[in-house]
Amino acid sequence: MKLYHFPPSPNSRRVLAVAYHLGLDPELIDISIPEGEQMNPDFIALNPNHKIPTFIDDDGFTLWESTAIMQYLAKRESGHTLYSNDIKVQADINKWLAWNISHWSPACGVYVFEYLVKNFLNLGDPDLDALKKGDELFLRFGEVLDDHLNNRKWLVGDNVTLADYAVASFLDHAETAHMPIGKFKQIQRWYADIETLDGWKKSAPANFM
Ligand SMILES: N[C@@H](CCC(=O)N[C@@H](CS)C(=O)NCC(=O)O)C(=O)O
Structure with missing residues (x-):
């Protein structure tokens, strides 16, 4: 493949x-x-x-x-917990996958574009209006994620699933792209656990943007 x-x-x-x-x-x-x-x-x-x-x-x-x-x-593949066959558990995972596409990735993407991509491609300074809109989205949806993670190790059930990998995927750039993640303690705790996963570590890019 x-x-x-x-x-x-x-x-x-x-x-x-x-x-x-x-x-x-x-x-x-x-x-x-x-x-x-x-x-x-x-x-x-x-x-x-x-x-x-x-x-x-x-x-x-x-x-x-x-x-x-x-x-x-x-x-x-079989023999893993990433995508349960139980229709309600799978629906819950799908919900977070859709939420990630619709809300969370676009919010995180604002910072990655304004601070990392623009710098990398010499496209000029970050656009403050775009960042203001990014803050609105990030804080709104970050609160949803942070609240959900309260007293939960993973997003759905007791095991890591596709939902965790999808929602976590932008957070490697949280610090360098200046995402306002500071107040979201549950997200930080959960992302620290993501960083211990072998699949996550092995997939890390050699160089950041
Ligand atoms: N919804 C797509 C987004 C993929 C995407 O935006 N890829 C970007 C890089 S992060 C890309 O290939 N951009 C090149 C282009 O649009 O020409 C997915 O989840 O696979």
Whole structure:
């Protein structure tokens, strides 16, 4: 199996962490977003959105969208707790996956773009209006996450699931991207546990943006 990725990207990190958690070892193909490698016609033929992560299974089955790839890998493998077959537990995991796509990743993404991507690509100073909007989103949805984690080790049930990997994926950049995470003690405690997971450690990019 192959995974086209850009190592600092939270979108590819969550897929790689899940793959490693499951004991998989995909061939990694680096796509340098700053150098525009995602615009190569061969890559666009795989993913017309020209976005990483993009996954190809051993039989040629090709899939894009990080959440769909995580779900596919978890369904493909057995003997793990990442994606329960119980319909209510799975629905709960799906709820957090959808929440991550709709609310949490866009909130975290503001800081990553304004502080890291712009710096990396020489796109100028952070936009204060964008950061103000980011603060509104981050504080609003961060409170939901922090409250939920109170007295819970993981987001759903007693074991780490896809929900944890998905929601955690931007937080590696929390400090360098100046996310206002300071007041969210439960998120910090939970993320410290994520950082102890073998799949998370093994998927860490060698260099940050
Ligand atoms: N919803 C997508 C988002 C993927 C995404 O935004 N990837 C970015 C890097 S973080 C990308 O490839 N951007 C290149 C482009 O849009 O041309 C997913 O979860 O897989």
